[in-house]
Amino acid sequence: MTDEDEAAFDEFVAARSTALLRTAILVCGASAHDAEDLVQGALEKVYRHWSRIRADNPEAYARKVVVNSAITRSRRRRVIQEITFAAPPDTPVEGPDLGLREAMLTELRKLPARMRAVLVLRYWEDQSEAETAVLLGCSVGTVKSQAARGLARIREAMVEGVPA
Amino acid sequence: MNVEEALKEAMRAKVGEVYAPPSMGSAVRRRRRRSLVRFRTTGAVLVTAAVAVTVPVVLTNTTPQAGPAAGASAPAIAVPGIVVPDVVGMNAKQAYLLLEQAGLTPVLMTPGEGADQAGVVAGEKVIMTEPAAGAVADPKALVQIKVPWEPAPTVSPTAPEDEGGKPEIANLGDLGDGLTWMGIHVGYLPDGVKWGGDSYVGGFGPKSATVPYVTAGLEEGMYSIQVIVGVDRNLLRRDGEQVAPGTWISNYGEGGEKLDFGAGSTLTASRDLPGDQVVQVLFSPDYSASLGEKTALAEIAKVIEHIRVEK
Numbered sequence: 409m410t411d412e413d414e415a416a417f418d419e420f421v422a423a424r425s426t427a428l429l430r431t432a433i434l435v436c437g438a439s440a441h442d443a444e445d446l447v448q449g450a451l452e453k454v455y456r457h458w459s460r461i462r463a464d465n466p467e468a469y470a471r472k473v474v475v476n477s478a479i480t481r482s483r484r485r486r487v488i489q490e491i492t493f494a495a496p497p498d499t500p501v502e503g504p505d506l507g508l509r510e511a512m513l514t515e516l517r518k519l520p521a522r523m524r525a526v527l528v529l530r531y532w533e534d535q536s537e538a539e540t541a542v543l544l545g546c547s548v549g550t551v552k553s554q555a556a557r558g559l560a561r562i563r564e565a566m567v568e569g570v571p572a
Numbered sequence: 573m574n575v576e577e578a579l580k581e582a583m584r585a586k587v588g589e590v591y592a593p594p595s596m597g598s599a600v601r602r603r604r605r606r607s608l609v610r611f612r613t614t615g616a617v618l619v620t621a622a623v624a625v626t627v628p629v630v631l632t633n634t635t636p637q638a639g640p641a642a643g644a645s646a647p648a649i650a651v652p653g654i655v656v657p658d659v660v661g662m663n664a665k666q667a668y669l670l671l672e673q674a675g676l677t678p679v680l681m682t683p684g685e686g687a688d689q690a691g692v693v694a695g696e697k698v699i700m701t702e703p704a705a706g707a708v709a710d711p712k713a714l715v716q717i718k719v720p721w722e723p724a725p726t727v728s729p730t731a732p733e734d735e736g737g738k739p740e741i742a743n744l745g746d747l748g749d750g751l752t753w754m755g756i757h758v759g760y761l762p763d764g765v766k767w768g769g770d771s772y773v774g775g776f777g778p779k780s781a782t783v784p785y786v787t788a789g790l791e792e793g794m795y796s797i798q799v800i801v802g803v804d805r806n807l808l809r810r811d812g813e814q815v816a817p818g819t820w821i822s823n824y825g826e827g828g829e830k831l832d833f834g835a836g837s838t839l840t841a842s843r844d845l846p847g848d849q850v851v852q853v854l855f856s857p858d859y860s861a862s863l864g865e866k867t868a869l870a871e872i873a874k875v876i877e878h879i880r881v882e883k
Contacts, residue, residue, distance in 0.1 A: 424665040425592035451600040509582040
């Protein structure tokens with residue numbers, strides 16, 4: 409790595425790490441702290457190959473690494489969550505006083521990791537269907553169907569979340 | 573509002589006030605360095621990386637991490653204003669953009685005209701904002717970004733110490749199985765760990781050498797287990813747990829401080845060999861983590877125990 413590479417990496421991190429962190433939080437449903445660790449790990453991969461990829465859309469590469477490790481991590485978390493949920497809660501999970509946003513975010517967290525990633529990339533990051541497909545390594549058709557199913561479930565939560 | 577917009581709004585409420593800390597770049601490099609083959613000592617500890625890295629200095633004269641991230645996971649509450657993000661320590665330009673993105677009006681305070689003659693220029697890193705991070709400001713409110721005044725650069729005194737790339741370092745040549753070198757023999761390595769073909773001479777004082785051993789799939793320049801031999805007594809860390817006569821094991825951080833087993837530390841064993849040699853064995857954080865603490869401890873003890881002086 410030349411000094412110029414190093415400087416360019418700093419600039420890249422300064423410009424992109426907040427966006428990557430936000431996406432990571434949304435996709436893996438983790439705390440900001442956990443997500444930070446994940447983003448650091450992803451950026452370390454970027455740094456490792458920096459001199460090679462800096463000219464060739466490092467942002468897309470970084471996003472891909474972040475999204476995929478967030479999916480992996482959220483699957484790991486899911487196992488733990490499911491064990492926790494196995495015991496019936498004393499009170500209904502969704503109280504009537506939870507706001508609409510909270511209801512939607514809760515529903516978002518309950519979606520399968522990949523479906524959630526599709527929604528985050530499409531509606532938070534404003535990625536096109538084609539870009540999302542490339543990032544997740546699946547077909548455009550899959551992105552479409554996953555987005556539609558995910559949105560349908562969020563919509564249900566929206567309807568339920570609105571106080572009568 | 574349709575469902576897409578509502579979802580986007582909910583997402584914004586969840587993460588819109590989360591900012592990556594300014595230390596992200598240095599944290600990434602630190603992480604990278606931890607698993608790089610080491611071949612230089614600074615005082616008593618082995619901390620220097622194989623690749624020259626410039627770590628950005630982060631100012632520490634204000635409370636770090638006092639950002640709005642703390643409230644990120646709180647339920648969405650309508651706040652009639654914008655929480656000023658923590659930009660202290662950031663590059664001024666970057667802080668400017670971030671404040672702008674947050675919906676505020678940043679103003680960069682510079683030393684002004686004549687500052688050059690006075691021998692000072694504006695530094696790059698933000699030392700404070702007015703209002704401070706965490707304060708609630710009205711949308712589009714002015715936020716002053718303040719940078720320190722620094723002595724104006726005269727002649728650049730910086731010696732190009734390491735100009736990137738790999739420094740040229742002598743090696744031990746072809747070591748065959750890589751187990752016998754510098755008068756010692758490594759009699760035991762855990763399953764799946766073997767010599768990767770590298771060696772470095774002289775990185776740890778006179779009559780020293782180091783050889784990294786790797787697991788399959790590891791990239792160039794990384795180690796799983798690294799063995800260091802030398803005559804510098806500083807290689808012998810006696811402050812760990814003594815596991816055998818003349819043998820100590822502990823975990824050390826980047827600055828040589830003792831830490832618990834974990835991703836931030838390097839499992840290190842050192843042993844006083846017969847004669848004037850000292851040997852040190854390092855398990856990289858990644859490798860240690862793959863074994864788990866108990867196995868890693870048992871393996872490192874076995875590796876160092878089975879190192880013997882060759883006639």
